[in-house]
Amino acid sequence: MLDLQYKPVLLDGVVDLADNPTPDAEWFDAYRRRGGYRTLEKVLHTMTPAEVVECVKASGLRGRGGAGFPTGVKWGFLPKDSKLPVYLVCNGDESEPGTCKDRPILEQRPHLLLEGIAISAYAIGSHTAFLYIRGEYFHAIEVMNRAIEEARARGVLGLHVLGTDFSLDIVVHSGAGAYICGEESAMLNSIEGRVGWPRLRPPFPAQKGLYGCPTIINNVETLAKVVPILERGPEWFHSLGTERSGGFRIYSVSGHVKRPGNYEAPMRITLRQLIYDLAGGIRDDRPLKAVIPGGSSVPILTADHLDTQMSFEGVEEAGSLLGSAATIVFDDTVCMVWAARNMAQFYRHESCGQCTPCRQGTAWLYKILDRIESGRGRLEDLDLLQNIPTKIEGRCVCALGDAACAAVKSGLHYFRREFEQHIERGRCPFEKPYTQFV
Amino acid sequence: MTMHEPYYLSLQRRKWLTSLARRYPQRRSIALPAVWAVQYDWGFIPAPAIEEIAEVVGITPAAVREIVTFYSMFREAPVGRYLIGVCGTLSCALCGAEGLLDYLQEKLGIKPGETTPDGLFSLEVMMCLGACAWAPAMLVNQRIHVRLTRTRVDEILAWCRENA
Numbered sequence: 001m002l003d004l005q006y007k008p009v010l011l012d013g014v015v016d017l018a019d020n021p022t023p024d025a026e027w028f029d030a031y032r033r034r035g036g037y038r039t040l041e042k043v044l045h046t047m048t049p050a051e052v053v054e055c056v057k058a059s060g061l062r063g064r065g066g067a068g069f070p071t072g073v074k075w076g077f078l079p080k081d082s083k084l085p086v087y088l089v090c091n092g093d094e095s096e097p098g099t100c101k102d103r104p105i106l107e108q109r110p111h112l113l114l115e116g117i118a119i120s121a122y123a124i125g126s127h128t129a130f131l132y133i134r135g136e137y138f139h140a141i142e143v144m145n146r147a148i149e150e151a152r153a154r155g156v157l158g159l160h161v162l163g164t165d166f167s168l169d170i171v172v173h174s175g176a177g178a179y180i181c182g183e184e185s186a187m188l189n190s191i192e193g194r195v196g197w198p199r200l201r202p203p204f205p206a207q208k209g210l211y212g213c214p215t216i217i218n219n220v221e222t223l224a225k226v227v228p229i230l231e232r233g234p235e236w237f238h239s240l241g242t243e244r245s246g247g248f249r250i251y252s253v254s255g256h257v258k259r260p261g262n263y264e265a266p267m268r269i270t271l272r273q274l275i276y277d278l279a280g281g282i283r284d285d286r287p288l289k290a291v292i293p294g295g296s297s298v299p300i301l302t303a304d305h306l307d308t309q310m311s312f313e314g315v316e317e318a319g320s321l322l323g324s325a326a327t328i329v330f331d332d333t334v335c336m337v338w339a340a341r342n343m344a345q346f347y348r349h350e351s352c353g354q355c356t357p358c359r360q361g362t363a364w365l366y367k368i369l370d371r372i373e374s375g376r377g378r379l380e381d382l383d384l385l386q387n388i389p390t391k392i393e394g395r396c397v398c399a400l401g402d403a404a405c406a407a408v409k410s411g412l413h414y415f416r417r418e419f420e421q422h423i424e425r426g427r428c429p430f431e432k433p434y435t436q437f438v
Numbered sequence: 439m440t441m442h443e444p445y446y447l448s449l450q451r452r453k454w455l456t457s458l459a460r461r462y463p464q465r466r467s468i469a470l471p472a473v474w475a476v477q478y479d480w481g482f483i484p485a486p487a488i489e490e491i492a493e494v495v496g497i498t499p500a501a502v503r504e505i506v507t508f509y510s511m512f513r514e515a516p517v518g519r520y521l522i523g524v525c526g527t528l529s530c531a532l533c534g535a536e537g538l539l540d541y542l543q544e545k546l547g548i549k550p551g552e553t554t555p556d557g558l559f560s561l562e563v564m565m566c567l568g569a570c571a572w573a574p575a576m577l578v579n580q581r582i583h584v585r586l587t588r589t590r591v592d593e594i595l596a597w598c599r600e601n602a
């Protein structure tokens with residue numbers, strides 16, 4: 001059982017967009033006064049880049065964007081003998097439905113992120129880092145640009161970082177409304193000034209990435225965590241979580257809970273603790289019907305999975321994926337066909353159009369789900385819904401198509417009866433809306 | 439070939455883009471910033487601006503057109519003074535986004551994709567805005583508004599009218 005007395009490290013109590021116990025943390029002086037950039041100073045003066053990589057490896061930190069790849073191991077993939085420059089790209093495209101954890105870091109803890117980027121860039125030998133922020137995050141872009149200017153004026157970024165030989169420029173690159181640009185290779189194309197089409201791999205970005213040079217792409221939360229890891233040591237971080245899921249993470253809890261928000265918790269927390277202890281339980285104390293544990297791209301779970309540990313391995317064991325750790329909660333009033341249609345609509349809109357199976361398949365999934373939800377479904381449609389994913393999965397350049405199938409497949413698996421009822425009755429059996437707009 | 443005089447991209451914008459280009463290893467990386475610059479100044483990307491952007495960035499007009507049409511925030515036609523983008527994705531949809539959209543349609547008398555006759559408001563349904571835990575949410579031009587209610591929407595619309 002997890003001790004819920006855990007004190008948040010990254011967000012120190014920023015659960016709501018409106019709370020911010022340390023509003024001045026977005027300014028350089030206040031950040032510095034609280035010990036900010038001391039870890040960077042320590043790293044630059046006392047550690048070699050290889051030691052930083054080892055430290056991050058030992059911490060068990062895994063990527064917080066969705067795939068969960070071990071960060072230190074990823075850094076280790078860079079070629080050792082390359083004459084080409086190395087680029088670091090920080091992924092702040094945060095567009096996975098349900099996910100809103102990077103927003104408070106970008107908007108309220110910009111210098112923490114810059115410090116994390118700087119330490120990581122030093123570790124991998126990069127002198128130019130790009131921070132890609134989705135176009136809709138206007139405020140985050142403004143805050144980060146201002147923070148970079150401040151840090152540069154104070155000698156924390158630029159030619160001689162904190163008086164050392166290490167130099168670093170960080171460039172904010174704004175997206176313009178494309179979910180696919182959160183996919184790492186599409187993001188590289190977007191930074192290069194092209195449309196955001198994912199690239200075929202191999203070659204992997206660590207070998208041949210941005211401008212054809214070795215490139216490391218890490219999520220905002222991942223890079224922000226490098227700071228406390230280097231400050232307090234890898235053992236401290238690792239011991240918070242489990243053997244295979246080191247440390248803590250920010251869970252965005254949304255949907256039908258009493259206190260939705262961003263909850264930072266050790267990765268030993270269970271789904272039940274997250275929903276009932278931290279997020280206050282289901283609204284009006286209704287029964288829980290379903291949960292999506294890692295953003296809309298992962299399979300749905302049900303109330304039977306409440307004792308799932310919210311670690312990578314725990315959620316996998318339950319038959320889903322931890323993804324971006326965005327937990328979307330449904331109470332018993334929600335129609336699963338309606339929910340699947342909403343997600344299908346999203347993926348249809350966001351499919352980049354490069355690969356036929358995804359472009360066509362996501363459109364078909366939406367069309368069929370829309371037909372069932374609006375009472376025009378046929379029983380054969382259920383076979384079609386089961387068949388279409390087999391024509392998409394594993395047949396495209398990136399995983400967007402696979403992601404689009406997750407909700408449909410798991411929805412049919414757990415709630416097939418609901419789909420059938422829609423078809424038999426020729427209408428949706430649920431009452432709408434699920435939440436009155438008052 | 440005649441070079442375009444600064445028109446859609448002002449001299450000041452061009453200077454800024456040139457200094458930005460120095461921070462990227464390749465000049466074509468300023469393609470998105472250049473399109474953004476035109477949209478900030480003009481509210482949309484007028485068709486004749488494409489060639490000027492292409493020239494400044496150093497890519498073909500087709501490549502610029504590709505970017506303008508690929509990224510959904512770039513607009514090829516003007517919108518109202520305030521563009522209201524209602525988040526329609528799952529977390530918001532669970533928490534009343536459909537009602538929010540209905541309410542806005544009723545208050546403004548327009549459907550998504552339309553602009554009010556006075557040119558003040560345009561309405562759009564957007565994909566996930568990353569405000570999932572504070573649903574329902576909408577973007578008004580550059581600003582995100584969260585945990586919306588009828589009263590809050592009334593206040594926001596009134597503020598927009600006063601400050602137009």
